[in-house]
Amino acid sequence: MRILQGTPASGGTAAGAACILPVRKKPAMQKQYAADPAQELVRLQKARACAKQEIEEIYRSACRRIGSRDSLIFQIHIIMLEDEGFQQAILDSIVQNRWTAEYAVWYNGNKLYRTFAEMEDEYMRARSEDMLDICHRLLKCLNRGCCMIPAVEDYLTEPAVLCLAHALPSEVVQSNQGRILGLVEQYGSSTSHSTLLARSMGLPAVTALGAAFRELQPGGELIVDGNEGRVYVDPSPEVRALFQKRIGDKTEP
Numbered sequence: 001m002r003i004l005q006g007t008p009a010s011g012g013t014a015a016g017a018a019c020i021l022p023v024r025k026k027p028a029m030q031k032q033y034a035a036d037p038a039q040e041l042v043r044l045q046k047a048r049a050c051a052k053q054e055i056e057e058i059y060r061s062a063c064r065r066i067g068s069r070d071s072l073i074f075q076i077h078i079i080m081l082e083d084e085g086f087q088q089a090i091l092d093s094i095v096q097n098r099w100t101a102e103y104a105v106w107y108n109g110n111k112l113y114r115t116f117a118e119m120e121d122e123y124m125r126a127r128s129e130d131m132l133d134i135c136h137r138l139l140k141c142l143n144r145g146c147c148m149i150p151a152v153e154d155y156l157t158e159p160a161v162l163c164l165a166h167a168l169p170s171e172v173v174q175s176n177q178g179r180i181l182g183l184v185e186q187y188g189s190s191t192s193h194s195t196l197l198a199r200s201m202g203l204p205a206v207t208a209l210g211a212a213f214r215e216l217q218p219g220g221e222l223i224v225d226g227n228e229g230r231v232y233v234d235p236s237p238e239v240r241a242l243f244q245k246r247i248g249d250k251t252e253p
Helices: 037-066 073-081 084-097 101-117 128-142 169-174 193-200 210-215 237-251
Strands: 002-005 007-010 013-020 160-164 180-185 205-207 221-225 230-233
Touching: 002 210, 007 180, 007 193, 013 180, 013 237, 037 073, 037 084, 037 101, 037 128, 037 169, 037 193, 073 128, 073 169, 073 193, 084 101, 101 128, 128 169, 128 193, 160 221, 169 193, 180 193, 180 221, 193 205, 205 221, 221 237
Parallel strands: 013 160, 160 180, 180 205
Antiparallel strands: 002 230, 007 205, 013 221, 221 230
């Protein structure tokens, strides 16, 4: 048995097999030039409307699932999507640089992602994942095959502990809740919108495992202690029995 120490993000205990998503980096894209910038502006306008509609649908679904208060995260996503500075930067990239809409979104979204990720304030630093979420959605609306992150549901085919480098807010709230037993992140923080959603959904979560995350193996047995920020890998029979009793006590009527 090994005990990995991270940061407690959402209380409670979960036990199950590890479902480990591959390392998912920000979309990488080569510089692309447009034959007709005017057409790219039309494509961008349609993609922005598509992204807004999808986020609004996620918001309504989240309201039914966890209530309107915690679902406001996705209203913030709409505000970030429609931010005048962000949109103007994309427009300028298309008109002045003659870039494709995809590359203009990627370049400016990536720039903002780095700006948030390098901030000293932890709360503002955690907003980088929101920017990544929005950037991916815009790219998906522009081109359904464009540099998208693999969907959680493609990997989470049965109940398991979801283990990944970063969790995005939209994928946490959209995932089949019955299949996510707990959440383990290599990075992340207790102030991220993903972990806030995990708390609202009652999912035990541990973040910021760092290099210890590499000790996790697909299908390996895990116990997630969201109260203490610990992940037990291949727990001993005694530890398994202790935590199973806690989980059982919690589920009893």
